[in-house]
Amino acid sequence: MADRSDVVGTVAGPGDDPNEFVFVTPSDKSIKTGEFITYTVPVEGEPRSVFARVTKRELIRGLPEGFLADPEVGPETVAATLGVPTDDTELYRLTATVIGYYDTNMTTFANPRQLPDPGTPLSIAPHQQLETVLPNLGCETDSTDVTTLDGVAHIGWLLNRPAEATNLHIPIEKFASTHLAILASTGSGKSYTASVLIEEMMRPSSRASLLVFDPHGEYDTLAEMQGEEAFQGADGYEPNIEYYDPERLRVRISELEIGDVMAILDNPSNRMQERLSTAWRAMQRQESRTWGIDELIAEMERIYGDDDASVGALEWRLRRSIERNDLFHPEDNVPLGEIVDPGQCTVLQMDTLDRWDQQLITTVLLRRMYRERLDDVRDRDSDIEHPIFALFEEGHRFAPASGDAPSLGIMRTITSEGRKFGFGLGIISQRPSKIDEDVLSQCGTQISMQIQNPTDQDAIKNSVEAAGEDVLRELPGLTPGQAVVSGDAMNTPALIQVRRRHTEHGAGSRPVIEEWREAYEERQREPTGSEAADFGEGDSTGVQSLD
Amino acid sequence: MHRSTTRQQYGDEAMTDTSTNVDSPDLDSCVRIGSIVSSNSHLDYVAEVYKERDCDRPPELHEREFGQPVFIKKTVDGTEHAVMGVIYDTQLVDPDQGRTGPRLAQDNQAQFTPGYIEERTTLAGVALLGTAEIAEDRGIQEPTHQMPRWTLEVEDTVFQCPDQVTVSFHTVDDQIQLAYMDRLLDIAGDLGSEVIVALIDRLRGMLPEDDPNQRVLDVVEQNVQWQAREQRGMV
Ligand SMILES: Nc1ncnc2c1ncn2[C@@H]1O[C@H](COP(=O)(O)OP(=O)(O)O)[C@@H](O)[C@H]1O
Ligand SMILES: [Mg+2]
Numbered sequence: 001m002a003d004r005s006d007v008v009g010t011v012a013g014p015g016d017d018p019n020e021f022v023f024v025t026p027s028d029k030s031i032k033t034g035e036f037i038t039y040t041v042p043v044e045g046e047p048r049s050v051f052a053r054v055t056k057r058e059l060i061r062g063l064p065e066g067f068l069a070d071p072e073v074g075p076e077t078v079a080a081t082l083g084v085p086t087d088d089t090e091l092y093r094l095t096a097t098v099i100g101y102y103d104t105n106m107t108t109f110a111n112p113r114q115l116p117d118p119g120t121p122l123s124i125a126p127h128q129q130l131e132t133v134l135p136n137l138g139c140e141t142d143s144t145d146v147t148t149l150d151g152v153a154h155i156g157w158l159l160n161r162p163a164e165a166t167n168l169h170i171p172i173e174k175f176a177s178t179h180l181a182i183l184a185s186t187g188s189g190k191s192y193t194a195s196v197l198i199e200e201m202m203r204p205s206s207r208a209s210l211l212v213f214d215p216h217g218e219y220d221t222l223a224e225m226q227g228e229e230a231f232q233g234a235d236g237y238e239p240n241i242e243y244y245d246p247e248r249l250r251v252r253i254s255e256l257e258i259g260d261v262m263a264i265l266d267n268p269s270n271r272m273q274e275r276l277s278t279a280w281r282a283m284q285r286q287e288s289r290t291w292g293i294d295e296l297i298a299e300m301e302r303i304y305g306d307d308d309a310s311v312g313a314l315e316w317r318l319r320r321s322i323e324r325n326d327l328f329h330p331e332d333n334v335p336l337g338e339i340v341d342p343g344q345c346t347v348l349q350m351d352t353l354d355r356w357d358q359q360l361i362t363t364v365l366l367r368r369m370y371r372e373r374l375d376d377v378r379d380r381d382s383d384i385e386h387p388i389f390a391l392f393e394e395g396h397r398f399a400p401a402s403g404d405a406p407s408l409g410i411m412r413t414i415t416s417e418g419r420k421f422g423f424g425l426g427i428i429s430q431r432p433s434k435i436d437e438d439v440l441s442q443c444g445t446q447i448s449m450q451i452q453n454p455t456d457q458d459a460i461k462n463s464v465e466a467a468g469e470d471v472l473r474e475l476p477g478l479t480p481g482q483a484v485v486s487g488d489a490m491n492t493p494a495l496i497q498v499r500r501r502h503t504e505h506g507a508g509s510r511p512v513i514e515e516w517r518e519a520y521e522e523r524q525r526e527p528t529g530s531e532a533a534d535f536g537e538g539d540s541t542g543v544q545s546l547d
Numbered sequence: 548m549h550r551s552t553t554r555q556q557y558g559d560e561a562m563t564d565t566s567t568n569v570d571s572p573d574l575d576s577c578v579r580i581g582s583i584v585s586s587n588s589h590l591d592y593v594a595e596v597y598k599e600r601d602c603d604r605p606p607e608l609h610e611r612e613f614g615q616p617v618f619i620k621k622t623v624d625g626t627e628h629a630v631m632g633v634i635y636d637t638q639l640v641d642p643d644q645g646r647t648g649p650r651l652a653q654d655n656q657a658q659f660t661p662g663y664i665e666e667r668t669t670l671a672g673v674a675l676l677g678t679a680e681i682a683e684d685r686g687i688q689e690p691t692h693q694m695p696r697w698t699l700e701v702e703d704t705v706f707q708c709p710d711q712v713t714v715s716f717h718t719v720d721d722q723i724q725l726a727y728m729d730r731l732l733d734i735a736g737d738l739g740s741e742v743i744v745a746l747i748d749r750l751r752g753m754l755p756e757d758d759p760n761q762r763v764l765d766v767v768e769q770n771v772q773w774q775a776r777e778q779r780g781m782v
Binding site for chain 1: 692722723724725726727728729762763764765766767769770773774
């Protein structure tokens with residue numbers, strides 16, 4: 001007979017699904033749904049730990065509900081009155097789904113295709129074992145000290161366990177190459193979680209090349225990493241956090257494609273479109289990459305004559321939409337060499353740009369970077385000779401399901417092809433249902449947090465096939481900082497508490513009440529006197545004059 | 548049919564007469580109700596109710612009504628104990644109508660099996676609830692609702708239990724207790740819930756109105772009533 005001291009329950013029999021079994025535990029072994037349990041089965045003659053996830057918990061024996069009739073009389077009082085013992089009365093029936101045993105050759109779970117026999121003792125899966133087998137770390141044993149591995153991101157710990165008991169270290173390479181989606185309602189911790197991942201990726205052991213498209217100015221505090229010992233390498237490495245404010249965000253006009261220009265111009269007529277396309281193509285065939293609107297108009301006038309009405313109308317529109325917009329410039333361009341570098345995280349602060357400009361700069365930057373990555377992989381000269389990872393807040397704005405954004409095309413290209421070229425995207429969004437389906441379904445790793453909206457829940461369910469129903473059921477009930485991690489970075493989905501940031505979180509909502517009170521006090525401090533008196537008089541005369 | 552008549556009758560009595568009970572914690576001056584004549588099981592006894600001829604002061608109707616707590620004195624190992632019980636059923640026997648009189652008991656039900664009885668008499672079913680020690684001041688102490696281990700004997704006297712003793716017996720650590728409930732339900736069969744409700748009614752009348760135990764009793768009563776209705780297929 002095996003030592004049963006760590007046994008928490010006993011298998012009762014098979015469940016409804018072929019992969020399910022039912023087991024029974026007394027009340028003092030409080031096992032929550034989502035908990036990982038194990039039992040041993042022989043696989044090819046060797047004992048193997050099979051892991052299973054608890055999916056349901058029902059009370060099968062407990063105090064009658066009639067004992068709860070009066071809210072002011074505790075059920076245990078009624079029980080005491082009737083001499084019913086209250087300790088150890090409760091018995092729970094739990095349902096668990098078999099995940100499998102960890103196949104050290106395949107470095108993932110293999111299904112034993114056999115349910116545990118009734119009477120099989122079940123234990124809580126040990127911390128280190130889970131830390132090894134839950135994430136897709138490719139470990140060659142089923143129990144490794146994962147903190148010693150390189151290229152892993154400590155994102156948090158299993159929610160059902162005490163804080164920091166069973167830590168989850170996910171492989172950065174997996175989510176950075178096959179793309180990441182962070183999906184949740186506003187205020188659930190998306191930006192927070194993204195920042196945790198950024199911190200992990202900027203550690204000396206990873207030195208990532210990151211780009212954050214930040215439409216809300218939520219990543220201002222990342223710079224705190226600089227000077228922090230935790231982020232310094234023995235070789236003198238320190239992460240470099242660069243901020244690009246709109247002053248430094250420039251799109252060189254020749255980088256725009258004709259489709260972009262059409263989108264920028266306000267509803268041009270067919271004739272205008274035709275003239276513009278012809279001239280634009282002609283300009284792009286030129287040697288010079290630094291032409292502006294003047295040159296473009298000169299080209300149109302050369303082709304269509306200088307008194308063409310459509311050219312006149314186009315000139316007016318081009319000057320208004322492009323020339324007068326500081327974002328566009330004949331020569332200036334965001335220098336790629338400056339914004340991407342290993343060990344550098346560049347935050348593109350786009351909060352003062354309007355949506356169109358945000359989309360355009362994003363489109364142009366993504367295109368340029370993709371081109372460079374392509375060149376690098378194909379052994380051509382390239383400005384970006386290392387893999388890059390770009391994170392997008394408001395992901396649905398750049399890859400909208402409505403198709404209404406110039407950036408959608410390049411986003412689709414990168415999510416479907418980028419893994420070959422070392423270009424990973426992270427899509428953060430509070431409206432998963434508004435993200436282009438192709439883009440969302442290409443995000444191999446998903447971090448899903450609290451989300452209520454049924455349409456958005458469905459969008460997650462449809463795109464996140466890896467996370468089973470039982471895990472996704474948890475989504476509406478999560479609180480900020482709790483998440484389901486699933487997909488390529490995991491061998492099986494897990495419900496986690498995201499760890500605390502090392503840097504301050506910069507994305508809180510405004511302290512409205514505090515600001516009101518401060519503003520009020522400010523007003524009180526203003527010299528009262530003639531001005532205040534004037535107001536009073538003004539008011540009263542105003543009223544009188546109305547009569 | 549007979550049974551329901553009996554119940555009705557005693558029910559009415561209970562309404563009018565309980566209040567006239569004189570409280571006396573002194574176990575030695577309690578009204579004698581009758582004496583044990585037989586038993587159906589370890590916890591289920593039959594007592595013959597005293598008549599004029601049997602003692603100085605036979606019990607009045609309301610002193611031996613349905614749901615009346617009773618006790619029987621027993622000295623065990625030198626300590627005097629009160630074995631606590633309750634009247635959960637009654638039966639009239641008329642020898643002229645044939646030895647056993649009308650049969651009241653139902654199928655599969657604990658039933659009276661009266662012994663040799665020569666004249667018209669009333670039998671009372673007494674279910675045992677628990678025990679307590681009789682204290683020096685002739686009250687009780689150390690009440691327990693565990694199953695009494697001792698057997699009563701034929702001719703043991705059954706006394707009416709004073710209210711104060713009834714309350715003491717039902718109070719363990721300031722907490723009202725009716726831990727014998729499932730046993731009593733078992734013995735009393737169809738009248739089980741009725742006898743428990745009768746006991747609860749009595750206890751409620753004996754406790755101060757603002758006693759927190761009042762609400763506990765309400766919940767217990769609700770549960771018993773509901774269970775009884777469920778068993779009768781009403782709900
Ligand atoms: N892992 C976490 N640990 C502690 N607090 C968290 C965590 N995640 C989120 N929070 C809290 O939730 C708030 C909202 O998080 P945030 O990332 O700004 O939400 P979102 O980007 O989804 O709108 C944060 O200000 C922080 O207080
Ligand atoms: Mg946010």
